[in-house]
Amino acid sequence: MRHIFILWLALAAAAPAQFDVQVRMERDVFLLYESLPVSVVLRNYSGRPLAINTAAESWLQFFITDDAGRQVPAVRALHLDEPLVIGPGQTVTRTVDLLPLYDLRQRGSYRLQGRVTHAGTTRLSPPVTFTIQEGRELWRQVAGLPGSDEYRLYSLIVRRALNEEILYVGVQDPEKKLVYGMLPLGAVLPTGDPQARVDPAGRVHVLYHTQPRSYGYVCVDGRAQFVDRAVYSDLLAKPRLVAAADGTVRVEGGEKTWPRVTSPPPNESPAPAPPAPAKPKKKWWWPFGPNEPRPPKLPAS
Template sequence: MTNRFLPLLALVLLATGASSQAQIRVALAAERSTFLLYEPMVITVQLANSSGERIVLNSGPSDRPWLSFLVRSVDGRKIRSEQPLSLDPVILEPGQSRLLSVDLTPLYAIRETGQYTVQASVQPPGRQAYLTDGLAISVGKGETLWTKSYVDGGSKRVVSLIRFMDRKDVSLYLRVEEPQENLVYSTVRLGKFVAFTSPQVELDAQRGIHIVHPVGARLYRYTRANAEGSVIQQEDRESGTSQPALAARPGGQVEFVGGVEQKQQTERPRLSELQQGI
């Protein structure tokens, strides 16, 4: 585990067998302690076998997951689970460690800004469940810089760009939602936000989303996302004889023009693929 996780660790030592030497260390961590409402809230669980024997973690006959989470608001209210966590068995040989990444956003109904505490519960086979100490996180609202709505299939869809500051950085986010249906398709971080600048946004004929915004001195980032807000492509260009910008083309198409290309365009992996850890 890298040093950036150390301030956020919540540790617990578990007895997982009849022998006092059969022990597993569990650490709960997050890269950040502050999140924008509805963005992926990825929690990392580190498991380490400090015993001299193999430890097998599985759901057992009851099908109850061996790993679960308890999320509470600052006033102690338990946040309900919206879908179960699907887990494969984990086998830890003596001295072996394992990292698991879990996105809590689709799993728990965190629908309000405020302070929350997250605990991991580990259920070794044949033993009682154990809770880690609480990991404190904060969920904020951010500032809407740009928004556009349109009707899709009878429902009003809203596309927004949001400025959000965590404890270290100010970032630009893209959110796509249908407020009347209480449905948020995505809340995705696009990169660093430079103060006193305005992003350029265009929707193409297929409702694809195109965004250009500064990420540094003379450096601009282009993002292309689909109608649900899933990022398909990102590219950085530096200002040269012309400034990078969006240009409308015939047929409702949008093109990224100008500037000096910093790297070749790449297809970006889906967020779900990047965060698969279980």
């Protein structure tokens, strides 16, 4: 019996890991230099936990080919040091941005597959396709960053989707030829070009028409990070970007609908309610006080 149990353990250890891998992208069309997030979905079909050694560089790989069948080379190694343990019958998802990892700097159509290796077993995902395209530039301006010799090239670019246009803010370093980001702002109405201004801090402010009676506002810094976001309505007045005498940029007009402006709480607690007035004392008609004997009543005649 003991030999049978040892043989069963050996067969279980030698059995191939039962898992499956899929790759998914939230959409199939991206703007040039836009982030390319891909979700890697792993499912454990076995009856025991699956612990993947994420420190190994070869546990997760991507194979990307262009429309001519040429493989896209990697420009940086993938590092996912977070432990990955998948329980029996469970599914986990990890998201990876392909843009800084592979040479995806040209427009065209691409084919993507993911490969996961664990305990000598390799699984290859079904392929997905995506397209990188260039947009239409609406505005650009070079601005210097205060306190440094660096410059930023800010741009507004529109990408045509099925039934709408998507607005992007691009942040680049023209001297070093670096792209810090291509940030999608959302759908924009073709009723007029968005407004854009750069403040003395080297940040760009953008006001754009998102839908009838609604305007979006963003402030983006030199590292392609959102500093502020808001939504305005033109119900009472049309919002617009204005610059003060010192160069600071603000939104004038309109009504801020998001985030809601709330009044700050009072600094002092409210004063306690005044005490209730004391009940008036009972008045005695007998002038000598309540404890003095009263005169007897006269008999009725």
